[in-house]
Amino acid sequence: MNRQPLLILVCCFILGILIQDYFSFERDFVFIIALVCLLIAISLFFKSFLISKLNSILIGLLFFGLGISMHFLNFPKTSQISFTTNENITFKISKKLNSTEKNKKYEAIVKIKNQIFNTVLLIPKESKELDFEHYYRAKSYISQPQSPEYDFQFDYAKYLHRKDIFYQCYVNGEISSAKRNDLSFNEKIRQKRLEVLKEINNSAMSSKSQEFLKGIILADRTEIDSETLQDFNRSGLVHFLAISGTHIVVIFGMFYFLLMKFLPLRFRKSVIIVSLGFIWVFALFIGFGSSVVRSCIMLTMYFCYVLLQRKPDLLHALALSAFTILIIDTQQLFDVGFQLSFLAVLGIYWLNQPILKHLPKQNNHFKKIIYNTVSISISAQMVTLPLVLFYFHQFSFVSFAANLFIVPFSEVIIIFSFVMAGLLALGFDFKIINIIYDVTIDLLLTVIHWFADCESLFFENISMNGVEVAMLFVIVYFLRFVIVKSNFRCAPQFSLAVLMFFIVRISFTIYENKRQEVLVHHYKKGKIVSVKNKSSVCFWIENVIDQEKIRQYIINPYISSRRVKNIKIERLPAVSGKVVFNNKIYNLK
Template identity: 25%
Template sequence: MKRINTPILVILLALIAGIICYDVYQVSLFWIAIILLLAASFLFVLHRRAFKRPLNAIAFTVGITIAFTTLGYLTSERANALNNETHFTHTNTSNPSTFLFSIDEVLKSTMYQDKYVVTLKTINKEITSGKIILNINRDSISHRLRVGAWYYTRSLLLPVPKPKNPYQFDYGSYLKRKQIHGQLSINKNELLISQLASSGLRVWSSRFRESVLKAIHSHSFTSDQLAVIDALVLGQKNGIDKQMSTHYASAGMMHILAVSGLHVGIILLLLRFITKPIADYKLRWLRSIIIIILIWGFAFTTGLSPSVLRAATMFSFLEIGQQLGGKRKSTDAVMVSAVVLLLYNPLLIYQVGFQLSYLAVIGILWIQPWLSTFYTPRYYIDRLLWGIATVSVAAQLGVLPLSLFYFHQFPGLFFLSNVIIIPFLGIILGGGILVALLAIIGILPDYIVAAYGFIIDLMNGFIFWVASKEAFITNHITISFALLIGLYLCIVFSISLLKKYNNLRLVAASISMALLTSIIIYERNNPPATHLTIFNKSKSSMLGFFNNTTLQIFSADSLHSIIQDSRVSNYKDGLRIDEVAVESMQNYFRFKRKEILVIDSLGAYQLGNANPDYILLTQSPKININRLTERFPEAQIIADASNYKSYITRWKASCLNKKIPFHSTYEKGAYIIE
């Protein structure tokens, strides 16, 4: 990476700071406007003298920082859909209402429901705005709804889900980051189609993609082949089952199945190769225009998803930067593309795909040229393999800490997977595009279908073989945010020192390593507090006792089902757990001078000398709650999700009437005793 353009970097960092400030603390727009006006006036005074004296240059940098921090704040304010007066959150939706909405996006279905992102148009005939999730219960004859279609339904608008167990993925917060603040759950027969319909680029893109999918599916590809082709070429992952997804993730190749920066980058390289005959100086801008148009054509074909739009924008700027100044301008182009994207949608900064894409590209631009100097290939094959190897390592160094932070897994054979697959991915992707074109034209011959299907089977077979080497897959890696920052500082300053030695870089690298070591020592010496968790688990009861690095589970379920349970996996991801022990459920627990009485379906609680602080009701015991509370008036009542909802409702009403604390894990989530 050549010398960084400091002003662009300052603008980008200031913009990010403003976006984060809006999320952390909100102030009056009046004061924000005053700050922006003062910063602009300050810059106007300094602009003639900024580069004549060092002090003025520093002042100008400070002014730019304040101005773009404020701009980032204002951009976040503009992008916040809740500020719209017509947003549905400003409407009373506590009772069932009649909704008119349009289908915006088709999401991957679950076993029991089809899912969509929809935009509300009216509620009870009043103009409304805002996005929600639509869940439609599946049946044997269900057909997916089409993007752009409008429907009526009458139902109760529900809030986005909240995590019901510790360290569970917060799907509700994820949806809110995407400006989705509610959900509807209905049956298919509760929909009434409207004569109205949406139009526009996204709808046309969806219709075109549907026709391509129909054309491809009319040929004799197997289900696994179609799943990979749909994901690889068209960005449709509905056919990817859980097993295939797990295998690709374990092999470190999940990015192949998500159309994003990797695919657009390969498309860019293919287009540069194809248009090489017009790379003459006089035609180089024509070549770039053609490449950018075709990149956006690919984005259109794959459905204009946020990840593809992000990648298309980034690589369009990268192509422009290449023409303006080669590799020297590539870094500037990447930073400018990030500025443009964040001005358009500041919430992108919270999307994992955005973070990983830019960190991978930064790693490639900064680290790969340095790695490539360690060896000078003599032949085309070793030059190709060495280039792929250095790019893979550079990209992995850029995203590794963040990947561990989010996904808690390190595929040890990722290097082997990338070196074997990436050289052929251009051929596979190019072949997929050719298959799609021939299929939609109607001239796709059977021998090409057989050949391309065989190639996909080879790739799947290799991925599954790599994923089977479980000894090389490290799961449940837990790193804190502080450790994440420490890792990145250590990587940046250490590589800077290795690239060019001087005393300042040596000091910076030493400090970063000392900081990383201090964070590790501190976290090891300050483990999470010991606690007991009453999990929320449908049709079953489960308690977990965490102490230091051990999780002891009490449940009536089998050992295998407990170890595979997502609640246990989430605990192992969230905390540094070395051992999971499973024991049968008991009727009485003592924990830190607290006593817990468990009443199961037998309804027995006549225990001698029992004086519980908590009473856990499980498996729908047929008890008289009034007698129970009279027997133990000081105990808090907890009901888990193994009970009938009607029982929970009756118990809750009785406890509230007597002012006895009541907790339903079905409503409020897991209960933690510390």
């Protein structure tokens, strides 16, 4: 507690959130916990009545109880709305989401008979783009998203519930609109962002360059084609496309560099404050996305130490950032981006310097940039790898090489893209600059596609559960001591952790390979039957046209969860209610 008090208290707060999320304590019990927290807070002012060694424990319990109480308050409660299946709805959009093959998607605020609620709104893809300047009215099919049939599937309903969304509306009629005269300040900013996105769409750049520019600067990946997204995912570079800490640091550095060129050194503190102000204005303009806000808070906390003339402490800044975000919205803890971004920073803190010391001596500026990029990339990827395997069940060894090759050029790409977006927002569309940008992005996407195309280095459907993830983090913890001392004095703990991991992993695999089960899955209006016998499974599919989507949403998650080695896909018989697999007859009726 004496060395990293803030980090430990934030961990206690997070533990409280997790406990409340798992057990869902009722209001009366949470009220008792809040009352105990209040008593602890009051008692801390009277140290004479306490043994000093108990203070740390009491403060930890205080933050633990605070986590339970705040998560109870932040947990969305289901709003009971009375409606018929098809209703005439009045709505306004609050956020644009990624489009599907058939529909454009938005988050919207809907009103039905004086009932107001949040929803995911889907409209036909050929429909006109919606904006923030209008109220809309249309006939819509309303439904509630359902939890998945089985535990290995992504729980989209729970994901929406964490965002206080309990309904989906499918517009199936003509959309009428009326001009709004009650736009809030935030909505005016969002509308301006939409206008800049339209300017980019109307530019002379290629469509791929337009979508890349909108994604890397304006956090709009709604229309990026699936092939490009797949390339970024398979090459381990999806963080480069999304607005993240790298982008915020580069934009901050750009403003800081330009201001310092025109102002004397004595204004350095003022330049830092102004540069921080710029990144917050930028965050406001692109919609205060979760990853952007996280990055801005972390950078602001870090430079607060600089402004206060205190030695910057990365863990203190990290802890303050996490606590600030979670005290506002505890649901952020369950956001994958939140977990990966903070783990990446922890990884850099834990492994960067030990790895850097084993690289060749950095005796010039160029070597410092290259070797720091190498050590930071390896550190961040090694610590985030367990969670990447847990959530996405895939990994490519080429991601290390791809990051080492692309990241050094990321600063140039981000600055170039920022300037391009700024020029287009101001109405300047220079043909020669468009051509240069097109060539640059086309070359970048070609290189990324080359990395993504290394099939032999890409592995998917990797099984990983929570226990295995925890043990991998233990391995990463001991890895630092092995690297620092460069000998085998710390190897026993590291080796034991590795051995225990493989014992646990083999045990889970043996357990799953003994399981036999027959499951009936539903996708759209079709039916899929899976029959698992030990380490083999066969899928009988009713609608083979959607086989690619079925593989993505049902087959691959099942394989990852059940640790299956051999799979077979067949056409489901239209008449017979029986199937044969491994010389056994299964009755499906």
